Amino acid sequence: MSRRAGLLAFALAASSVSVAGAGPTTDEPGPGEPGSMVPSGIDRGYVRPPPGTPVPVAHGLSKIIFVNPCRGGCTFTKSTPGSSDAFGNQTWLGDAPVGSSISISEFAHSQQVWDETIACIREVYSPYGVEVVDVDPGPIPHHEAVLAGRASELPIGGALGVAPLGGGQCEPANNVISFSFANNHGPSATMTVAQRMCWTVAQESAHSYGLDHEFDCSDPLTYIDGCGQKFFRNKAIRCGRGRVEECICGGATQNSHARLTAALGVGTLPPPPTLTVSAPINNSTVQPGFSVIATAIDRRGVARVEVSINGWRWSVVEGVFGKTTPYLVAIPAGVPDGIMELDVRACNDLDVCATQRVTVTRGLPCASAEACAVGQRCDAGRCFWDPPTGVIGDACTYAQACVSEVCADIGSGDLACTENCFGGPNDQCPVGFECSGATGQQGVCAPPPEPGGCCAVTGAGGSGDGAGTTAVAVNLGLGALIGLVAIRRRRRRG
16 A cells, blocks of 8 residues: 555554544554564554645744643543644544544653653754743643553554644644653663653654654654664654655655754754764874774764864764764875874764864974975965865865865866766756766766757866876765865975
8 A cells, every 4th residue: 555545644553543434554564563673562653634634834833842741631522634723622633433522541650750751852852943841831822742641542553652744735733732642651671661752752743743754763753662762863864664665745755853943943952972082192193094083972872073184174984873982083194294183073963063172293294385285285384275265166176175175077178166966856056057967876066068069077076186186075964065085295396
């Protein structure tokens, strides 16, 4: 069955679930079945509103999430499909008849667990312009995240949570109600009960903002356990529940951080990673082939560790989620000798970074630019490039002169600053340029070929100072375009 089939689509991976008379999806293995990545008992999901459901955001999307413990119990009224109203306690989710009352029992865990859960939800949503409260804000626009009761009370089978998938065409919706069934939750091998409930509330409330499931253990929109506390991630992630699937709202990937930022605005960014550089020692002398050894730890995980030398980023290693042992960052052989100011940076996926500087000397300090790489200057024994100023289309002879860090032949036979790209209808090249690579292949942004002429020359780039020099841009998927460049020295005069 296609994920787009029918008026209502489910992502509950349950054995028997229905809403408004619609049957369960059967297009993936259920919990514990062969081929499933969905651990038994942690089903969470959404229900898609019927086509034509209005998006009630006339005055802008609300910036309040009310987490409701249903103290003393809550009563909701079953409404017609697609009609969800946090003001009037009306929900269209579950199997109860339209117009009937639905009783949800109060949060059954301790006050300490409640406080830990609320603190976790606030941390997960802190990068966005939304307030998480546990007191009813009254008749003002808000999302109501019920954290109470059991799935059998809605009733809906085999789920830890359920929510409407936004409104209209997967757009964020106001004043809707999601359910996270607190009294069905317990701890797991990798998470406390508070962390698991935080995971469920984050996922269900995000569904109401129009976000799909993702196939990544570290994002709360996943079904996969085993990564501890989860955060909305600033990277393109494949959609999917028990396996990789097409995103139900379109496309192959989803960036949950970008989607929530677009919907809610920017909140408070987290602190930078904790960074400790253990080698080399400050003001020491190093040998050719030395490496930087640094420990970087972040609650969100470290996205990358990079080393800049005298202002130029020479080396980058990808972060490993949950890693607490040191990173080894090799320094390329092409770095000129002399005094080196090493700026070691560790960044999380939101590009919040910690920096530590270590100054070392390798070989003799430079006396002139002749001892440095192409385009560099020498000052106080240091080889360095001036900050780049070249924009796309500007002539260049080496990549470090370009803001994009890519200098390549863009089809005229001359080198110019450009950008790496992948061919296709969404190549993201500036107006007046197109991706010279075939669809899905890496190329560079270049002017379109003249009518009747030949094709633009593709390539990753070049330094312009002779054979053996290349410029290659690597997109790490972390909001940064990193140029890793091998540069031969200028010939010394004999």
